[in-house]
Amino acid sequence: MANAFPHGTVHRAREDLQAALRTDEKVFALWESLTPLGRNEFICWVDDAKQAKTRQRRIERTCEELLEGKKRPCCWAGCIHRTDKAPSRWQQAVLIDGKRKKGRKPA
Known part of the structure; x- marks a missing residue:
């Protein structure tokens, strides 16, 4: 095929990310060479963007x-x-800080 x-292992790249990665053969070859976990991290990071402008900037990055x-x-x-x-200590700290910033108390 x-x-x-x-x-990635959990996430599937959306069409805009796929298109950007396929635009340059070298970039796409590097993407293919990543482990599924590595690809998953990039996809999750891009998908985590709240605004379209941020998403586009993350795709470029x-x-x-x-x-x-x-x-x-x-x-x-x-x-x-x-x-x-399980989420790492760093991930847990980020999640707790994010909840605090939104005005929620940690569980």
């Missing part, structure tokens, strides 16, 4: 970071949607 797109040799998005706590492992 020559047109199959390699997704994904392509740049791949060309820079990165295997995971810079400054990202990691995907919290995986069910094969």
Whole structure:
């Protein structure tokens, strides 16, 4: 299957991210060389954007970071949607801080 797109372990890349990655053969080859977990982290980071403008900026940054040799998005706590492992302490801290910022008390 020559047109199959390699997704992550939990997340599937949406059409806009797929299109951006396929635009440059070198970027797409780097994407294909990532582990499914590495791809998953980038997809989760892009999908986490609240605004379309931020999402587009993250898609562009994904392509740049791949060309820079990165295997995971810079400054990202990691995907919290995986069910094969518990969130790390850092992820838990980010989640708790996010709840506090929204005016909620931690559980």
